[in-house]
Amino acid sequence: MRIFFLAFLTSLLMPGRSNGQKNAQEARLAIYNISFGAIVSGVGSVLTEQHGESVTKAFLKGIKWGALGGGFVYLGKKTSYQINSKKQMLYGWPSKFVHDFGISIVENAAKNQEIFGSFRTNVGFIKIDISTQKHFSIHPKVMPFALGSFIYGSIKSKLDLNKTILIGTPVFKANKVFLQGDLGLAGYNTIYMPDTLSYFFYSVIAHEHVHILQESQYFSILTWLRPLHNKLNESKKFTIYKKLEKYFYLDIPIYRIPQIFMNYSSNCFYRNYFELEAQHFASNSYIRKCY
Ligand SMILES: [Zn+2]
Numbered sequence: 001m002r003i004f005f006l007a008f009l010t011s012l013l014m015p016g017r018s019n020g021q022k023n024a025q026e027a028r029l030a031i032y033n034i035s036f037g038a039i040v041s042g043v044g045s046v047l048t049e050q051h052g053e054s055v056t057k058a059f060l061k062g063i064k065w066g067a068l069g070g071g072f073v074y075l076g077k078k079t080s081y082q083i084n085s086k087k088q089m090l091y092g093w094p095s096k097f098v099h100d101f102g103i104s105i106v107e108n109a110a111k112n113q114e115i116f117g118s119f120r121t122n123v124g125f126i127k128i129d130i131s132t133q134k135h136f137s138i139h140p141k142v143m144p145f146a147l148g149s150f151i152y153g154s155i156k157s158k159l160d161l162n163k164t165i166l167i168g169t170p171v172f173k174a175n176k177v178f179l180q181g182d183l184g185l186a187g188y189n190t191i192y193m194p195d196t197l198s199y200f201f202y203s204v205i206a207h208e209h210v211h212i213l214q215e216s217q218y219f220s221i222l223t224w225l226r227p228l229h230n231k232l233n234e235s236k237k238f239t240i241y242k243k244l245e246k247y248f249y250l251d252i253p254i255y256r257i258p259q260i261f262m263n264y265s266s267n268c269f270y271r272n273y274f275e276l277e278a279q280h281f282a283s284n285s286y287i288r289k290c291y
Pocket residue numbers: 001002003207211274275278
């Protein structure tokens with residue numbers, strides 16, 4: 001996800017007129033994240049139900065836990081403001097863990113599994129699955145899109161190890177030619193930042209960090225494919241799936257799909273919902289859709 005300089009600058013210089021506007025936008029974002037979790041878990045719970053529960057009961061059960069998970073997702077995104085306000089990238093870790101704790105609840109509810117029985121988070125191109133169901137176990141899996149992005153970044157640029165460790169997501173140094181006028185870039189669990197520190201550095205990296213969270217939030221929709229996953233896993237014809245599934249997590253970037261339908265331009269940059277959300281949480285201020 002790109003961030004355009006002009007849109008970014010105007011969002012800082014022309015904040016909303018009142019606290020009321022900011023609070024109303026904050027409330028809408030909270031409702032969106034809670035509803036997102038509720039819908040993903042509600043639908044997933046119906047699709048994966050195997051104990052003879054009615055559709056209504058399975059749906060309501062999913063909604064209840066999904067809304068709770070969505071609440072944590074919101075809190076995780078909100079914590080990303082600390083990166084900017086405290087000028088401290090280490091806040092990327094608690095922000096990511098609270099967010100991923102929420103997404104794990106959403107996914108577990110969608111899969112009809114023990115709600116607090118497992119926790120997943122991303123470290124670079126590895127998805128780590130920690131489970132306490134039956135017995136304690138840790139399953140690391142490679143995310144192919146994130147791995148491709150990491151390799152691409154390593155060839156085209158240079159990993160900034162210090163920033164990577166501090167924020168908890170691979171950060172690559174990028175020069176002006178690479179960024180093509182953007183202040184930063186994020187996608188496939190990779191962040192690109194300018195190789196020189198700008199005045200806006202912490203604000204931009206907090207914004208890009210929110211994009212990374214959005215990306216992993218949308219992976220939870222993949223739980224709807226669980227019935228297909230179970231069929232393929234049990235299939236005697238496609239044994240390759242079971243073998244690959246053991247080592248790989250298919251990190252399809254589905255959060256890019258809704259953006260195809262968003263009608264935004266450079267002067268109405270924040271009509272792109274994901275950009276608006278990232279900038280709101282990074283700056284803790286009201287963001288206008290157009291300037
Ligand atoms: Zn952005």
